[in-house]
Amino acid sequence: MPLATSFAIFQSCNITGVPKSTRCAILRDMAKVRKAEKRPPLNKTHQLKRQDWAKKYLKTDFSKVLWTDEMRVSLDGPDGWARGWIGKGQRAPVRLRRQQGGGGVLVWAGIIKDELVGPFRVEDGVKLNSQSYCQFLEDTFFKQWHRKKSASFKKNMIFMQDNAPSHASKYSTAWLARKGLKEEKLMTWPPCSPDLNPIKNLWSIIKCEIYKEGKQYTSLNSVWEAVVAAARNVDGEQIKTLTESMDGRLLSVLAKKGGYIGH
Template identity: 30%
Template sequence: MTIILTLDKISMPKGTEFTPLERGKIIGLRDAGWSFAAIAKHIGRSVAGVSKFWRNKETYGMTKRSGRPRKVCDRSKRRIVLEAKKAGSSSNRVKSALGLQISSRTVRRVLQRTSHMNYVKRNRTPKLTTRHKVARRTWARTMVQLRTDWDRVVFSDEKKFNLDGPDGLQYYWHDLRCEKETYFSRQNGGGSVMVWGGFSSQGKTELAFLEGRQNSFNYQETLTNYLLPFGEAFHAGRYIFQHNNASIHASHSTKDFLKSCDVTVLDWPALSPDLNPIENVWGILAREVYRGGKQYMTPQDLKSAIQGAWENLELSRLRSLVKSMPDRASDVLEVKGKKTNH
């Protein structure tokens, strides 16, 4: 009697243990008279592996696998990730909080291998009190209910640029084959340049370079020379002006000035830079001005770079930021007045 076996050929990674199915096939094919080479070719395994299994088939799989035992079980890994997410702490603090008998380096390695966790620098942001959060929610609710025409709003703010680069540390990808890059740092950033600017869905103002300490009178002079001409040229005088609650903006003198110029001012909640799209514009400018770790020797060089970056701002980008305002208001309501991710 002839026995014909019709078995599908399978392929398994080399080096792994034979599965129960593979073991059964090896035994069946061997009993049918197949050679080790033919069996190995059929199941996609090495001849040595098949031969070794056949010689030790009674005890195969009973030997304890070699190699370093795992330091952290899956449950501990989940606890590490949850603790880091909850506290935003360093690996040392996560280790201490959980009382784990492992090194901080192991904790750090677990977090680094978690795809949705990333070790980043905290951004400095104003602390919001309950009063601030309530005011932000009230503002957002009003903006949504009134269906504010954001295309009429002129957003504005001041911004400081340092000669030595933006505040904080500079990061870059380092090629280990090359000499390390450095950047110099002078006291107080080597000096700085202060600017005022504004924009709307129709365009942007001229950029004002501010000299010396600013007061209400200086600010009103800036608005006279830069805001008012822009409002007339781009909005025929029918626009809504946005600025934050800095002291020179909110002074009685400035309020009277804007009223005398028939400028409608948008109510604005305190400590809310995340709601002002001009903060995004400053971010765009800073990335362009300091691209490649660029630093400046003189204020005039920095001014030229800022002016060039300002002139290169595309209207489509500005309009996209204006269109984000309904979402910003909705997001404030969703997070109950807390900071948003804009």
């Protein structure tokens, strides 16, 4: 009975009248309190496409792939991040209570080999549709990072993005093609596959840092500054570990016949 309460577990065994503290003490010897894992729904078609993707890129030099993604950060952090131990006799810190985390900032970044690209902040109030996404890439990625790279680097780089509507639309695809990112230089991406993108692990590193000890922020600028500072502290070796994990991820996808592999 995974995720059942201690009361439900004891009741299923026809054991009643046991105090909660005793139930929990007994269960600690054989179990742990855990949250349900979140994962995308994968049907048979998704699994087949994930297998095809893994086979296609099995011999790819992943040091040439730029892995990109967006992340939204709020003033208060995700639900459940404010929990932690406190000493006996101490009171838990007071937290501000705001609707929807007090708003948030949308952040875009990329990683390639041992290098972090960005992070770049999406202007507040801008919804990323095809046009605004392409304009954002023009103003940040292409003007501030890509143009500084050598012709050889640009020739060999493979651009990865997920299948968000603003990314995969005909408008965005045609715009990226005019930038030279087409055919084999624009990675095909299987549906429902955040577990295959190593930059998701970078987001976890950054969020753990900016929300440690239940940290909250009072403005969008302050949470953005925290993201920039946390990203600056991620060294090249950490990024290299993430990008070099791709061979293993592909093998895991094939071993699980397209199933979910976790981040």
